């Protein structure tokens with residue numbers, strides 16, 4: 001059993017992971033400022049504290065009292081397009097804010113850190129499936145802000161002994177019970193947008209690009225079920241205490257070794273925008289109104305990850321890889337917890 005702090009624990013992936021950590025026997029404290037999260041998704045049996053995790057003055061007493069063994073850091077600004085409009089907010093929150101959090105954690109000897117990183121650290125892929133050794137050339141400030149934090153963590157391992165796992169998620173999707181995506185105007189993820197269009201909560205879904213070099217011309221992405229992501233975090237926390245050679249990340253130039261993991265969390269399979277729409281129609285029995293539009297700048301044709309390292313290093317196997325399962329679980333969640341259909 002560990003005492004674990006989960007930042008962003010009232011959000012989509014953080015709340016689901018808090019439940020998985022609790023089920024694995026850990027004592028969990030969720031810390032969230034509720035800027036985007038909701039108090040009612042914090043699982044039973046998980047302590048909740050409302051605070052801004054980038055405010056050192058607010059976090060210090062929480063960390064001092066919690067005597068945490070580990071911090072899982074989900075709290076972040078997460079919208080790629082928004083990061084192109086206001087990059088300063090992303091560097092302030094995701095990079096500088098994380099540095100302030102790390103500073104407090106170091107002062108209180110919290111020696112383990114699991115970081116929500118992203119596929120956006122890679123940028124435009126030159127090889128697919130994307131392996132962790134792929135070059136990191138982010139095409140937006142969101143990805144850059146997360147990559148900078150990964151690099152800080154390499155130095156913290158070397159200079160402060162902090163053990164860390166940077167988990168690069170591809171497209172988190174699906175739902176379990178109360179833990180699902182938001183259905184509001186900020187939503188930018190394809191599956192919720194398609195389901196909102198199916199149920200009349202949006203007029204239509206926009207399909208950006210129908211002339212990609214893919215089988216049906218639409219872009220292909222790797223979707224991973226949120227419950228599989230949550231399980232990977234429980235395994236990553238355990239793996240941080242393993243000194244086996246397989247837990248070593250050998251590809252960084254800033255000093256890495258055992259106790260530092262960098263791993264993709266992904267399905268390993270890709271689905272096109274059209275496949276998502278067709279699957280949503282099958283699952284819901286409804287028509288998804290879709291409007292074809294030109295490609296968006298910076299959207300690669302295919303983003304599929306290799307999930308091999310997570311399998312080897314964490315012993316992780318996604319249990320819900322089928323697109324129909326992912327879409328159906330999201331649909332159940334929308335019907336039970338989403339805003340009313342018109």
Ligand SMILES: NC(=O)c1ccc[n+]([C@@H]2O[C@H](COP(=O)([O-])OP(=O)(O)OC[C@H]3O[C@@H](n4cnc5c(N)ncnc54)[C@H](O)[C@@H]3O)[C@@H](O)[C@H]2O)c1
Pocket residue numbers: 007008009010011012013014031032033034035036037038051052053054073074075076077078116117118119168169170171172173
């Ligand atoms: N959803 C995805 O597909 C995806 C993909 C790659 C990486 N990620 C990463 O996973 C993490 C979780 O994403 P999510 O989809 O659950 O998003 P989310 O918005 O549902 O969760 C983020 C949570 O952090 C909280 N938060 C934000 N700023 C805070 C602050 N200063 N102090 C305290 N709490 C704060 C929000 O209220 C929210 O509850 C993020 O770090 C994101 O970058 C998500």
